[in-house]
Amino acid sequence: MRRSPLFSGILYILLGVLFTYFAIRNVNDHGWGFFSYLMVLLATLDFGSGIRMVAMHFKIKKHLNNKK
Template identity: 80%
Template sequence: MRRSPLFSGLIYMILGVLFTYFAIQNVNNQGWGFFSYLLVLLATLDFGSGLRMVNLHFKIKKNLKK
């Protein structure tokens, strides 16, 4: 089953929000440690991938209109 880049991008964004929430909770409870940095890294990668996928969706949509 093929998913649209928009759907995949939204899933990545949701994961980015989730990892950000977990990172904030972890920092509040235990301070900055390895796991906190790992969660922030994962959130950053997910947000970047999500933005890239949403951008790809709009580029494909624009090219299909031509």
Template identity: 75%
Template sequence: MRRSPLFSGVIYILLGVLFTYFAIHTVQDTGWGFFTYLLIFLATLDFGSGIRMVLLHFRIKQQLNQKK
């Protein structure tokens, strides 16, 4: 069974929030290092993918409603 793009998008956005949270705490504890930049990079990718998936869900839903 396939997951809907909306579910996947929400999961990606939650992962982006989690990585951002870890990055903020890493900066507070140790400062700016490689690991912090890696966490920020991963959060950016997750937020981008999450938003793209949510928009894809609504685009598919709109196309299905137009066919009816």
């Protein structure tokens, strides 16, 4: 089963929001430690991947509409 890039991009962005939430909670409870930095890194990667996937969806859609 193939997923569209839009669905995958939204999923990655939601994961980025989730990791950001956990990072904020962890910093408030324990300060800046290893896991805080790890969650910020994961959130950054997820946001970047999500934005790239959403952009790819619209590029593919534009390309397919131009072919018609």
